Amino acid sequence: MREHFPLLANDPELVYLDSAATSQKPASVIERMNRYYLSENANVHRGVYKLSEDATRAFEEARQTIARSLNAKTEEIIFTRGTTEAINLVANSAGQAYLKPGDEIVLTVAEHHSNIVPWQLAAERFGATLKFIPLTSHLRLDLEAAKSLIGPRTRLVAVAHISNVLGIEHPIAELIRMAKAVGAKTLIDGAQGIVHGAVDVKALDCDFYAFSGHKVFGPTGIGVLYGREACLEQMPPYQGGGDMIERVTLQGSSWNILPSKFEAGTPAIAPAIGLGEAFRFRDALDLSAMRSKDKQLGLALIDALKEFPDVRVFVEPGPDWVGIVTFAHSKIHPHDLASVCDNEKVCIRAGHHCAQPLMDILGVSATARVSPFVYNDAQDIQRFVKALRKAELLFV
Numbered sequence: 001m002r003e004h005f006p007l008l009a010n011d012p013e014l015v016y017l018d019s020a021a022t023s024q025k026p027a028s029v030i031e032r033m034n035r036y037y038l039s040e041n042a043n044v045h046r047g048v049y050k051l052s053e054d055a056t057r058a059f060e061e062a063r064q065t066i067a068r069s070l071n072a073k074t075e076e077i078i079f080t081r082g083t084t085e086a087i088n089l090v091a092n093s094a095g096q097a098y099l100k101p102g103d104e105i106v107l108t109v110a111e112h113h114s115n116i117v118p119w120q121l122a123a124e125r126f127g128a129t130l131k132f133i134p135l136t137s138h139l140r141l142d143l144e145a146a147k148s149l150i151g152p153r154t155r156l157v158a159v160a161h162i163s164n165v166l167g168i169e170h171p172i173a174e175l176i177r178m179a180k181a182v183g184a185k186t187l188i189d190g191a192q193g194i195v196h197g198a199v200d201v202k203a204l205d206c207d208f209y210a211f212s213g214h215k216v217f218g219p220t221g222i223g224v225l226y227g228r229e230a231c232l233e234q235m236p237p238y239q240g241g242g243d244m245i246e247r248v249t250l251q252g253s254s255w256n257i258l259p260s261k262f263e264a265g266t267p268a269i270a271p272a273i274g275l276g277e278a279f280r281f282r283d284a285l286d287l288s289a290m291r292s293k294d295k296q297l298g299l300a301l302i303d304a305l306k307e308f309p310d311v312r313v314f315v316e317p318g319p320d321w322v323g324i325v326t327f328a329h330s331k332i333h334p335h336d337l338a339s340v341c342d343n344e345k346v347c348i349r350a351g352h353h354c355a356q357p358l359m360d361i362l363g364v365s366a367t368a369r370v371s372p373f374v375y376n377d378a379q380d381i382q383r384f385v386k387a388l389r390k391a392e393l394l395f396v
């Protein structure tokens with residue numbers, strides 16, 4: 001697998017264990033984007049010349065590839081800059097369409113800031129209230145509490161598919177059912193979910209599913225909002241500009257059809273084409289085998305960490321866990337550990353992982369996180385453990 005990823009293939013010593021932050025890119029994705037710039041570069045949806053038509057075709061084919069993979073209609077795939085922009089789009093636009101004073105938005109305490117802050121802004125703007133589903137002592141969503149929180153005032157339920165800190169897959173099918181039972185809309189933050197398995201938005205029956213391209217083999221600067229067609233039709237545009245209009249007069253404007261209504265201005269053409277290629281790469285993998293391999297690596301790490309009495313691993317692995325290992329060392333700050341690892345050419349993440357409310361619950365300000373992915377193997381885990389031993393020699 002490593003051979004497919006030029007950055008890793010060109011540097012055999014490097015151990016990359018921070019894929020929950022961003023994945024490495026396969027050669028096919030890099031080459032596809034290069035090909036666009038070398039021989040297809042033109043603006044899309046505008047030109048009547050062949051070059052522009054070719055660019056438009058490649059751009060729209062990428063959308064079709066992603067739509068097929070998610071079991072969505074092509075017009076339900078909106079290109080955004082990433083998960084963050086996709087959630088902001090929904091918080092603003094769906095907020096305008098669906099939220100009124102007194103309404104409630106239900107989130108969880110384990111969300112990434114990208115799935116908290118846009119709702120805080122929307123709540124303030126539309127007079128709604130935020131409610132948070134708590135965690136059990138095993139750091140799983142408390143479904144009993146969810147049942148009492150999701151009620152007649154709930155307009156929207158927004159929850160991560162998989163926690164970027166804990167690596168736990170939330171019971172989203174159950175939460176979506178609860179939300180539907182009270183007529184609430186649902187948004188799934190799929191930034192991590194899209195990485196660890198097949199996603200079928202129709203089977204899930206969610207109204208929105210948001211993700212970033214860069215975590216799933218694609219480039220930065222591109223992401224996707226899947227939106228149920230009926231919802232997108234009801235929602236006003238998020239941003240105004242070129243491409244999203246049908247007609248502009250000095251008195252007012254009317255909107256283009258989906259998905260253009262939500263894609264103002266020149267889009268990220270090369271990144272979108274790159275994301276289409278990333279999906280071709282992803283969809284050719286055995287995603288469930290990949291997930292169980294990531295999990296095996298995570299389990300091997302947790303096993304190795306048992307020899308370090310000062311290390312506290314936060315999560316208990318279960319069938320809902322994808323192999324992301326988040327832990328704290330009582331005598332070494334995560335940043336110091338990550339720096340020692342860096343000296344050993346091992347990349348891990350340290351910090352609050354954009355989930356400060358969850359850090360408060362874990363009782364720490366930061367953790368270290370190791371997130372194995374398709375190009376990692378048992379030796380990578382051993383290299384990390386060796387770096388941890390070195391850090392202990394230095395700091396303990």
Ligand SMILES: Cc1ncc(COP(=O)(O)O)c(C=O)c1O
Pocket residue numbers: 020021081082083084085112114115160162163164189191192212
């Ligand atoms: C669960 C989750 N949600 C949202 C985001 C935000 O993604 P982006 O910064 O690509 O918009 C991330 C990124 O780490 C994430 O892990």
